[in-house]
Amino acid sequence: MENVPIFLIIILALALVAIGVLLWLLFGAQGLLNKPKLHDLSIADLEKKKAEFQAELREQGLMDLEKAVSENAAFIQKDVRRTATELNGYMHQELQRALDEEFSEYHRAADQINQLVAESLKKVRGSIDEQHRQLSQQMLAELAAEKQRLIEQFQDNMAEVVGFYVKAAIGDSLTIDDQLDYILAQLENNKQAIAEDLKNGG
């Protein structure tokens, strides 16, 4: 079978078809030729034939319609599926493209915002550094001025400061009795000057 050429099979099939056609012409066409003529039929028969013919046509039409519908339905279903698949792919592609564009735009905007924020932060940091530097300089200057002022104040009032310290240190332990020898010695040392002033003043 596998070694038989296919064209022989086709020729055999065509021969069978031709034999079938000849048989149909011989026996089938004979029946049609034997059918009664229209003008031989009565009105009622004509009506009846008409109804039968219409029913036959209707049935044939319905069958053809159903066949066509069923054949087309498969095609339509196939088309719909293919269309749906293509549409789905298209939608997916379009959505992906739109999303890509949006994401790209979003990333671009985000990059710009990041850049702006970075620049702004850099400016703020620079401003803060500058203020910090100025404040540090100002504080150092004020500290130096305050230190100098305290030193000058201490130097200007050094005797009072030391005196206050001595007084706080010795407290009431140094009485006039303890100082009496010193006081009398000072009076003795300046006796002449005091006496002269008393004499002149008196």
Add this chain to the structure above:
Amino acid sequence: MEARRLILPGDIVGRADVTKVLRELESVNDFMLQADLRHVAVRLPAISRQLNSLAEANQYDLSDKRQRLQLITFLNKIRSLAPQIHLSLASEPSETATAKIIDWLRRELSSYTMLEIGIQPSMVAGCRIRTTNKLFDFSLHRQLASAEPALRQKIGEL
């Protein structure tokens, strides 16, 4: 002064004491005069320690009118004519210290020197003497001030 040089005791220090004793003596004198006018024999009223010292130092009897008047005259002259010294100290002196100072002043300068004592805690120690025209500062505060350059130098070295 009087022909007999009167003594001013050490517990009469300044013009305030003189004024107080003078007022007391005048009061005693008035009391005794009134009693004398009424011919009433009275005893000498109680007197202060300072007035008693004045009378004893000069061996005066305050019952005697003439001696009382001499003392009143003496005190009036002292109050108006005696030389005065103002002594500033860092704290209140004791009676002993005051007595020694007034004793030196009346022994070395004038027998009737009046002493006014003031307190200046800022002096820390020592004294400051003010006479009629001069100020003698022997306080520790002045000595510290005079030694300030040395202190500055020492601080500078640190």
